[in-house]
Amino acid sequence: MTTFERLNEIFCEVFDDDTIELKPEMTANDVDGWDSLSYVNLILAIETKFAITFSQKELLTFRNVGDLHKSIEKKLESRK
Amino acid sequence: MFFNSIEYFLFLPAIYLIFYFTPDRFRWIVLLSGSIFFYASLMQPYLLLVLFGVMLATYVFGKLIAARSEEKEKKRLFWIGAGINLAILVGMKYLPFITENLDLLLKAIFGKSIIPISPVIVSIGVSFYVFQAISYLSDVYLEIQESESHFGYFALYISFFPKILQGPIERANSLLPQLKKPYEFNYDNMRSGLLLFTWGLFKKVVIADRLAELVNRVYGNANAYTGLPLIVATYAYAIQIYMDFSGYTDMALGTARLFNINLTDNFNRPYLATSVAEFWRRWHISFSSWLQDYLFKPLQMRMRNWKSWGSVIALLITFFISGLWHGAAWTFVIWGFLHGLYMAVAVLYKPLQKKLYKKLKLNGTKILKLWKIFMTFNLVSFAWIFFRAESLRDASRVITNLFTGLGTQLGSLSVLKQSLSLGLGKFDLAVAAFSLAFMIVLEFTNRENNEHLLRLQKKPIYIRWVVYYFLVMWIALFSATGSQEFVYFRF
Numbered sequence: 124m125t126t127f128e129r130l131n132e133i134f135c136e137v138f139d140d141d142t143i144e145l146k147p148e149m150t151a152n153d154v155d156g157w158d159s160l161s162y163v164n165l166i167l168a169i170e171t172k173f174a175i176t177f178s179q180k181e182l183l184t185f186r187n188v189g190d191l192h193k194s195i196e197k198k199l200e201s202r203k
Numbered sequence: 204m205f206f207n208s209i210e211y212f213l214f215l216p217a218i219y220l221i222f223y224f225t226p227d228r229f230r231w232i233v234l235l236s237g238s239i240f241f242y243a244s245l246m247q248p249y250l251l252l253v254l255f256g257v258m259l260a261t262y263v264f265g266k267l268i269a270a271r272s273e274e275k276e277k278k279r280l281f282w283i284g285a286g287i288n289l290a291i292l293v294g295m296k297y298l299p300f301i302t303e304n305l306d307l308l309l310k311a312i313f314g315k316s317i318i319p320i321s322p323v324i325v326s327i328g329v330s331f332y333v334f335q336a337i338s339y340l341s342d343v344y345l346e347i348q349e350s351e352s353h354f355g356y357f358a359l360y361i362s363f364f365p366k367i368l369q370g371p372i373e374r375a376n377s378l379l380p381q382l383k384k385p386y387e388f389n390y391d392n393m394r395s396g397l398l399l400f401t402w403g404l405f406k407k408v409v410i411a412d413r414l415a416e417l418v419n420r421v422y423g424n425a426n427a428y429t430g431l432p433l434i435v436a437t438y439a440y441a442i443q444i445y446m447d448f449s450g451y452t453d454m455a456l457g458t459a460r461l462f463n464i465n466l467t468d469n470f471n472r473p474y475l476a477t478s479v480a481e482f483w484r485r486w487h488i489s490f491s492s493w494l495q496d497y498l499f500k501p502l503q504m505r506m507r508n509w510k511s512w513g514s515v516i517a518l519l520i521t522f523f524i525s526g527l528w529h530g531a532a533w534t535f536v537i538w539g540f541l542h543g544l545y546m547a548v549a550v551l552y553k554p555l556q557k558k559l560y561k562k563l564k565l566n567g568t569k570i571l572k573l574w575k576i577f578m579t580f581n582l583v584s585f586a587w588i589f590f591r592a593e594s595l596r597d598a599s600r601v602i603t604n605l606f607t608g609l610g611t612q613l614g615s616l617s618v619l620k621q622s623l624s625l626g627l628g629k630f631d632l633a634v635a636a637f638s639l640a641f642m643i644v645l646e647f648t649n650r651e652n653n654e655h656l657l658r659l660q661k662k663p664i665y666i667r668w669v670v671y672y673f674l675v676m677w678i679a680l681f682s683a684t685g686s687q688e689f690v691y692f693r694f
Contacts, residue, residue: 158480159500160514160550163507180274182504183496184345 126173126196130188133172137165147189173199204244205368205689206400206454207407214241219461227385231355234382234462238364247325253291254332258358260287261336262351265343269350281344285337292333295326300531330528331370332361334493339375341497348375356382365458369451369689371467371489381464389463391660396460398656398671403453405678410642411446412683413635414439418591425597429607437601440591441584442639445473447690448487472647474583477575479545482583490528494521514550519543529590534598538589545582634681 124132131145138156151157157165169191170176175198185191204210218237225233243251264284271277293301298321309317339360342348351357360379366372421428421436428436449470459466467489476482483491499521506513519540526539565571592598612618659670 159495159503160511163503163510163514166504167507167510179501179504180345183500184347 126199127192129172130169130192130195133168134165137161137168145188147187147192149188150186169195175199175202204241206451206458207404207689210244215458215461222386222462223388230386231359231382234363235355235359238359238362238367241364242328242362242367245325245327247327250325250327250329253295253326253329254362257288257291257329257332257336258354258361260284261339261361262354262357264340265350265357266352268340268343277344281340284340288333288336288340292329295324295329297527297531299323328368331372332367334490334528335372336361338372338493338497342375351375351379363459363464365455365464366466369448369455370487371452371455371469372493373467373489377467378464384463386463392460392463395656395660396457398457398659399453399460400457401671401674401678402656403450403455403457405638405674406446406450406453406642407689408678408682409638410635411443411450413631413638414443414446416631416683418443422591422593422597422601425592425600429604430609431612433601433605434609437584437588437591437605441474441580441587444587444590444690445470446642451689474580475576475647476579477572478549478579479542479582480549482579483542483546490525494525498524511550515547518547518550522546533595534589534592537595537598538586541586541589545586631683638677638681 127145131143134143134145134154135141138154138161140155143154151162166177166182173195175195177194181194185194204214214237218233221237222230222233239251239254242254261284264280264287268277268280268284271280302318302321306316306318306320339348343350351360356379359382360373360375361367363373363378363382418436418440421432422440425433452469456466456468469486469488469490471485471488473482473486476485499517502517502520503514506516509516520543522539522543523536524539525542526536529535529539560566560571588601589595589598592601659667662670
C-alpha cells in the first residue's frame with residue numbers, strides 16, 4: 124500500500140466515511156465534517172499510524188491534502 | 204471624520220478625483236497621504252506616532268524575518284516584532300485597566316494606594332491595525348507571504364483609510380497585490396460601491412441609530428426596568444449592533460470598491476447560524492478568522508495530545524482574549540468567556556447530541572434547523588447583555604430581572620404597549636419596523652451576502668432607480684436624530 128492509500132484509509136476512519144477518495148488538491152471544504160476539531164483527531168491519527176511528529180510550523184501551513192502527503196513522505200524518507 | 208459625517212462626504216469625492224487624475228506610479232502616494240489625513244482628522248497627534256511606529260517596526264521585522272534562513276532566528280525575530288506590536292496595544296489600551304485592578308489588589312493587601320492609575324486615552328483603530336500587523340509578521344514567518352520591500356505600499360496596507368478605524372483586518376496576500384494593481388475606471392465597481400455604501404448608511408442611520416435610542420434608554424438606567432422592557436432592549440441591541448457594524452463594513456467595502464479594491468466581507472447573515480461556532484464563522488469574519496489562524500489553531504495543535512480537552516482549553520483562552528480585545532473591562536472579558544464556554548460545552552456535548560438526534564430521528568429536519576437557529580440567536584443575545592451593560596453590576600441586574608413581572612406585563616394591554624415601545628413614538632416604531640422588514644427581506648432571502656445588491660443591478664432601469672431614490676430619500680427623511688458614533692470604534 125502506498126503512503127497516499129494509507130492516508131486515505133486514515134481519513135475514512137477519522138471522518139467515519141468509507142466513500143472518501145482523496146486527491147492532492149482537496150481541502151477542508153471538500154471533506155464532510157472536516158473542521159478545526161476533527162482536524163486535531165486527523166493529525167493525531169496520522170502521527171500515531173505513521174509514527175511521525177509534525178512541527179508546529181508545518182501544522183499551520185498545510186493548505187491541502189497534497190501538502191500533508193508531501194510532508195509525511197519527507198518524514199518517512201528521512202527515517203530510512 | 205467618520206463615514207456618516209458631512210466631512211467624509213466631501214473628503215471621499217475629493218480624494219477620488221485626485222486619485223483619478225494621478226498617474227499609476229504615484230497613486231499609492233495619494234491613497235497613503237489621504238489615509239494619514241483621514242486618521243489625523245481624529246485630532247489625536249500621538250495616534251499618528253503610534254501608527255508610524257507600528258508601520259516601521261512591522262516593516263523592518265518582516266524584512267529581517269524573511270532575510271534569515273535559520274528557523275530559530277526567524278522565530279526569535281517574529282516574537283520580537285509581534286511583541287513590539289503587542290506592547291504598543293497594551294500601552295494604548297490596557298494600562299488603565301491593568302493599573303486599576305492592580306491598585307485594587309494592592310489596596311486589599313497593603314491597605315493603601317501604591318501605584319498611580321493610568322489615564323484613559325483614545326486608541327481608535329489601534330487594535331485593528333496592530334492585529335493586522337501581527338498577521339503579516341506571522342505569515343512572513345510561516346513563509347506563506349513574502350515580505351514587502353516597498354515601504355510606501357506596506358504603509359498603505361496598514362493604514363488604507365476605508366479600513367483603518369474599524370477593519371476589516373486584512374491579510375497581506377489579499378490586500379497588498381490589489382493596492383499595486385494599475386487603476387482603470389470601472390463603471391460596475393463605481394455603481395456597486397456607491398450602492399453598497401448607501402446601503403450601509405441606511406442600516407446605520409435609519410435602523411441602528413433608531414434602535415440605539417431605545418436600547419440606551421433602558422441600558423442607561425438598568426435599575427428602573429424589569430421584565431419585558433429588558434427583554435425588548437436586549438433583542439433590540441442584538442439587532443442594533445449587527446446593523447451598526449455590518450453597516451459600517453458595507454460602507455468600508457463600498458468605499459474601497461471605488462478604487463477597485465475588494466476588502467474582506469465581515470458578515471454573512473450571522474443570526475441564521477445554527478451553532479455558536481457557526482455564528483463566529485459568520486460574524487466579524489476577518490477578526491474571527493484571525494483568532495482561528497493565529498491563536499486558536501496554534502494553541503490547539505500544541506495541546507493536541509489532550510484531545511477534546513486540548514480544544515476546550517484552546518477555545519476558552521481564545522475567547523477570553525477575544526473579549527479583552529473588545530475592551531479593557533470585565534464585562535467584555537465575561538462576554539468573550541461566555542462564548543468560549545458555549546463552544547467548549549458544545550465540543551464535549553457533541554457525541555451525546557449526535558446520539559440524541561439519531562434516536563429522535565431529527566437529523567436533517569427543518570424543525571431541528573429552526574430550533575438550532577432560535578437557540579443560537581438566544582445564546583448570542585444573552586451574551587450581548589454583558590457586552591452592552593455599563594458595568595458588571597448592571598449586567599447582573601438585567602439578568603436577574605429579565606423575567607421579573609413578565610406575567611403581569613403580558614396580561615395588561617396598556618402596560619404591554621408601553622413596554623414594547625419604551626417611549627419611542629409610534630412614528631419611530633413604524634419607521635424602525637418597516638426599515639427592518641425591508642432590510643430582512645432583502646438581505647436574508649439571499650444565499651450569498653450582498654447578493655441582493657447584485658441582483659438589483661440586473662433589474663430594469665425603472666426598478667433600479669425607484670429603489671435608489673427610495674433609499675436616498677429614506678435616509679434623508681428618516682435618519683435618527685442625534686447621530687451616534689459606531690459601536691466598534693471603541694475597540
